Amino acid sequence: MDEATLIRLLEAVGNGSLDPRQGADAVRNLAGTAHSGQVDLGHSILDTDRERRCGHPEIVFGAGKTPEEIVDVMRALHAEHGRALATRIEPAAEAALRAAFGDDVKIDDRARTASVGDPVEATGFVAVISAGTSDGRVAREATITARFLGARVEEFADVGVAGIHRVLHAAPRFREANAIVVAAGMEGALPSVVGGLVDRPVIAVPTSVGYGASFGGLSALLGMLNSCASGVTVVNIDNGFGAGFAAAQINRRIVHAQAAARSTS
Incomplete structure (x- = not known):
């Protein structure tokens, strides 16, 4: 970034014609071209x-x-x-x-x-739910990814639909999350159940857990893609990383919006 461009940006922020946040974004964008x-x-x-x-x-x-x-x-x-x-x-x-x-x-x-x-400061709230203990490896990848990206994460393990009371018991807590990851294999029903209980984005992760007709997670994937619950999106089979990343991005935007609202109130 050349000096004249930087001076123009600073003057625009100083005289009020450019919002400080927009000015910061412009500086970052220009700086990115310098290397x-x-x-x-x-x-x-x-x-x-x-x-x-x-x-x-x-x-x-x-x-x-x-x-x-x-x-x-x-x-x-x-x-x-x-x-x-x-x-x-x-x-x-x-x-x-x-x-x-x-x-x-x-x-x-x-x-x-x-x-x-060093980990970054944990903010907001992302819930990571797994249907069964066998889905834990995928859910754990989502948890670690979201935490690495700065989200505060709470895990809800082994709350699948075979014991529906388990997910209902956990619901009051995960309803508070900014985004919810749900990992499930077999028929992949849990994300639809969770999606019907919350007003939050639900990111469904089909896992390859199951017997023959689960086709390595394809059955769960198709079930989740055909969910009748609104607000359920789906990532690839066993893609805990993708789900955790998406949840962290949603959480980050909400945290930033809340901070901006507090600063202007």
Whole structure:
């Protein structure tokens, strides 16, 4: 950004012709053009500008990457943003990350995630609900993702429709959430039930849990896509990361709107 452009922006904010928040956005947008926004590691090109554009840094999808590649990417992201998260890591990558980061890396074996760096302040409220204990690995990935992105998360485990009283018992609490993630396998009924109990966005995650005719989660996916409950959206099979990310984005916008409303009242 050249000096003349910056001066014009500051003058516009100073004389009231430009809202301060719009001015800040303009500065960020102009600043983004001043550098490449990427780091070339040879095997990977990191998008270091993503946090400015999208509000959150790039997150590493570990599947298909070598342990060495994952370590390299995590180091670079940690250096750039002070924190980094990887999903779908294998045991070999877990060992490599422990060797590289020591006690600074946090591994969740069930969710198959690894994170380094200081967590951001947790705000708002995201609920993560799982129908059965077998769905817990996907729900856990959603929880870790949303927490990494700054959401305060509460988990509601094993509250599936086979014992409908369980979800009804938890409902008064998860009704308070800004966004709700629901992970379920088998026939995938739970998101529809939750969607009929709340006035919040419900993000449904079909899991691959079930017997033969569940077709690896396809039955749950189709059931959720055909939900008669309004406000239910669906991510891909076993995609806890995508659900947690979407919930965190919704939560973030609500938190920002609430803060803006308080500042003007």
